[in-house]
Amino acid sequence: MSILFQPQKIGALEIRNRFLRSATAERRATTEGRPLPSLAEMYGELARGGVGLIITGHMFVRPEGQAHPEQTGAYADEFLPELSALAKAAHSEGGKIAVQLNFAGLAAWPEVLKGQPPPAPSAVVSPRTGTMGREMSPEEIEELARAYGRAARRVKAAGFDGVQIHGAHGYMVSQFLSPLTNKRQDRWGGDIQGRMSFLLAVYGEMRAQVGADFPVMVKLGMADGIEGGLRLEESLEVVKRLEEVGMDLIEISCGFGGERFQPIGAHPRSPEEEGYFLPWAEAIRRASRVPLALVGGLRSRTVMEGIVERGFADFISLSRPFLREPDFVNKLRAGAEEKSPCTSCGRCNIRWGAPVTCPQIEERRR
Numbered sequence: 001m002s003i004l005f006q007p008q009k010i011g012a013l014e015i016r017n018r019f020l021r022s023a024t025a026e027r028r029a030t031t032e033g034r035p036l037p038s039l040a041e042m043y044g045e046l047a048r049g050g051v052g053l054i055i056t057g058h059m060f061v062r063p064e065g066q067a068h069p070e071q072t073g074a075y076a077d078e079f080l081p082e083l084s085a086l087a088k089a090a091h092s093e094g095g096k097i098a099v100q101l102n103f104a105g106l107a108a109w110p111e112v113l114k115g116q117p118p119p120a121p122s123a124v125v126s127p128r129t130g131t132m133g134r135e136m137s138p139e140e141i142e143e144l145a146r147a148y149g150r151a152a153r154r155v156k157a158a159g160f161d162g163v164q165i166h167g168a169h170g171y172m173v174s175q176f177l178s179p180l181t182n183k184r185q186d187r188w189g190g191d192i193q194g195r196m197s198f199l200l201a202v203y204g205e206m207r208a209q210v211g212a213d214f215p216v217m218v219k220l221g222m223a224d225g226i227e228g229g230l231r232l233e234e235s236l237e238v239v240k241r242l243e244e245v246g247m248d249l250i251e252i253s254c255g256f257g258g259e260r261f262q263p264i265g266a267h268p269r270s271p272e273e274e275g276y277f278l279p280w281a282e283a284i285r286r287a288s289r290v291p292l293a294l295v296g297g298l299r300s301r302t303v304m305e306g307i308v309e310r311g312f313a314d315f316i317s318l319s320r321p322f323l324r325e326p327d328f329v330n331k332l333r334a335g336a337e338e339k340s341p342c343t344s345c346g347r348c349n350i351r352w353g354a355p356v357t358c359p360q361i362e363e364r365r366r
Contacts, residue, residue: 004301004304008052010217010291011213011214011249012214018304019329020315020318023055023058023100023164024057024320025058025067026072028355030070033059035079035086040089041089042326043056044089044090044092045093045327046326047090047094047097048327050330053095055164056072057071057356058102059073060073060074061074061075061150061151062147065108065144066108067109068104069109074101074155080154080157083155084158084159086158088159096161096162098162099160100165101155102166102172103171105172106181107169117131117133117134120133121133121136121175121176127181145204145205148202148206149206150209152206152209153210162215163210163216164218165218167218169255170221173202176189176196177195177199177221177234178195178224180230192234196238199242200245212246217247219251220235220250221253222252222253222277225256230256243288243289250291250293251317252284253277271302274299275298275303281313285312291315292313294307294317295319299339299340299342300339320358323342325340
């Protein structure tokens, strides 16, 4: 059997294979954040298609932390029935499912803010929207960390199998890590030891709420890709600290405010161009043995097998291939395909205000 289809554990949780569905905003919720039935259907389809662990699109932990319309919320106990339905949909098809938790801060769409300045580590202009942020007080920061913890407790109560902190792409954890947006000189800012304090506080609050046996993971932006932003060397220090405190899995990513790190190819045209974060995974492996999930342009079975066999990552994390084919894992296992037909066209998010889908599938249906 291929190493890709061997069971593997994340903390105490056993996954049936090495495939993760990387968190992908689905835009299938009401304006207040209640998930719609179509979201449960999506997760059921992914589990039925063979995905080992589904990581949901980012859910916001406080009402003022919503990033965009149609984003799912995890900030209120009254949402528990709808959240439980999402977990049951995946479990009914033999899959496991974890929730990615997030707070937008400077990355919130202006229309969501309704004229209010977004809470932020520092009073700086958002690289994404051009909106001026409002510097949070130390008390607000501590309360926000507690909100992440309460949301993690809610996720566990709803029947999910784990939780992931969104620590990338210019959202709140990423804003604290980045010197572009964190100009603080108190314990929450300064050098990388201070700038990682919020992430560690979030992890600590989550762990206190869910216990030692419930997987807590993070999607970590390793570099901002903008001059003066977070650097790989700093993120390696973050990785080592996360290993020390017991983080169950790190999924690596990059970019700030929607900008791609320039040397990285987002549109792999050959197997040699796949896995554009692989050099960073290799750097992490030289510094740490923390469990890793690798995402980024992976399409071919041979490439994915090589990455796991050589020990550079423990899990393969995919996003767009599952929009194109929710059953891609089953097709790989059966030998029906050796490579995803996803062309990385980048049009998944082209229709704002509509659910995220693969436009090539939609065009064929019409």
